[in-house]
Amino acid sequence: MSKKLNQMEKENNRRSFLKGCGLATIPLILPTVGLTATSLANASTVRSVSKEQAVNFIFDGLAFSPDEYLDKLIEITKQSTIEPDFYGQEGSIRLLEENFAKITGKEKAVYLPTGTMANQVAIKLLNGMNTKVIVPENSHIFRDEADAAQSVHSKRLVPIGKGEPYFSLNDLKDKINYTNESEVFKSGLGTVVIESPVRRADGVAVPVESIKEISAYCKQHGYKMHLDGARLHLAAAYTGVSISAYASYFDTVYISLYKYLNATGGAILCGDAKMIDQVAHQVKILGGTVYQNWSSSAMALHYLKGFKERWKKVRTVSDKLINALNKLEGIQIKSIKNGTNIYDLSLGKEVNLKTLAIYLYENHNIWLGRANDKGIVKFTINESILSRDIHTIIAAWEAGVQKARG
Ligand SMILES: Cc1ncc(COP(=O)(O)O)c(C=O)c1O
The missing domain is CATH 3.90.1150.10 (Aspartate Aminotransferase, domain 1)
Incomplete structure (x- = not known):
């Protein structure tokens, strides 16, 4: 039998x-x-x-x-008891957030149930009253988030770099000029997004020199920058550029907890305290405040170490x-x-x-x-x-x- x-x-x-x-x-x-x-x-x-x-x-x-x-x-909790969280507070979530703040060199980090929510909340908060967000055409935000920016957050995603793994500073300038010159009733551009490694381009990592140029230009013109770094640790492992060096070019950075940190789901968003302190409220509005997430955060924390x-x-x-x-x-x-x-x-x-x-x-x-x-x-x-x-x-x-x- x-x-x-x-x-x-x-x-x-x-x-x-x-x-x-x-x-x-x-x-x-x-x-x-x-x-x-x-x-x-x-x-x-x-x-x-x-x-x-x-x-x-x-x-x-x-x-x-x-x-x-x-x-x-079970192996993890035998090594060191997993502490439960409570609606995203305390326990292994707090430890995870502290670790991510340190690794990215940002003031604060916050847990969210999905990367999609992390991306959307980040661009919403960074954009303020501005309506436009420039995003890579092949990005998860543009192609795989069910038009959430338009339908939930009243933001218009403007795609850039079609057919390319990533866009250049010249592409960005051309796109900004195009919208400035061709739109009669102007609305503001608030944020520029980069995704790296690029999921739709077989994990290509955007060269750090390109990120640096774009970041300097955005700073000079008052545009915020968000990094969809779902797999950012992989970029660091292959390019030798540290996570904090990548993160330094952006206002906010999202990193996945399940792509290679082996959790069942979850995301971390890092940025300055003023920005990150607004996130929990946004997550609640969207119905994303989960009672307990220790099974994901403890797993990710385990694989983050070393x-x-x-x-x-x-x-x-x-x-x-x-x-x-x-x-x-x-x-x-x-x-x-x-x-x-x-x-x-x-x-x-x-x-x-x-x-x-x-x-x-x-x-x-x-x-x-x-x-x-x-x-x-x-x-x-x-x-x-x-x-x-x-x-x-x-x-x-x-x-x-x-x-x-x-
Ligand atoms: C580059 C990138 N960003 C964001 C996400 C969204 O993550 P989640 O599934 O946690 O919403 C994914 C998931 O595949 C992704 O590959």
Whole structure:
């Protein structure tokens, strides 16, 4: 009986893996977007096939299952008792906020239930009575926040840099001139937004020199600046520019708690005290004041500690891995210009992706994502590669490629 159940569970895992990793018939992901909402929902049902932690090349983070998440929380609270928060006050939330204020070099930090809310509240408060906010055309704020700025906060988002991973100072000047010269009934521009790393551009980090120029110009002209830094730690890990150096160019900075800090959700917004002190009221108005969030804040706090050192290791180990994989015939992994943790993986015609992915999953609990319409797999590096000896991961790939070859 238990053997049968075991077999059924294995089969379920296999099916959800196939769905989640796009090796079945669900629509292909967009090349520059990463996983779509639908495929992401499928992917989050992927389960480890063994007790050994999965090594995943799909997500920014560890992609814990509920069981693994609970185990981790127990481990964390055994090390140091998790203190509960109360409507966003005290407990592990306070510790998290203090840590983020320190890391970003800002006066204060505040917890919000989502990054979407952090972005929207930030631009609303920064903008004051001004109506216009300049945003990257490919940004989460412009493309993925359900027109919240227009429909909830009466702000008009003006997109810039269409088709580019990020915009330049000249693009910004042109856009400002265009709106100044072409609009008869003028309304003010209050805020300029930058997103970095850019989710819709495979995690490209906006060069700090470009941010610096734009920031100086905005300061000179009285425009506020907001950074959607959902994955800002990844930018820091790959460019060597510190979080506080990035943050110094902005009035407010949002950082995600779940992209790579492994919480189930949540966001932090940092800025000066005058600004951050207004946020809790805005969150309440929007219905976002949650009774307790310690399960997210304690997890994020845990992974925040030692992040820099761990990612130094991740980089060394992943360089080794990529080097070794590139020596296998039929495998090519290339970095992306100004990229962070996402690489382009392409397979020679003789290597079958589906066979390789299934082999890696079933035999080694290694997860590989689907190919886009150009045949490229967005090969994503995260901390999960530290959970095993790198030589065992390389050996698994060697065997997998051998099996997947024609
Ligand atoms: C760049 C960026 N900003 C903001 C968000 C929104 O975060 P949340 O899902 O917490 O609303 C995301 C989420 O995917 C994102 O990738």
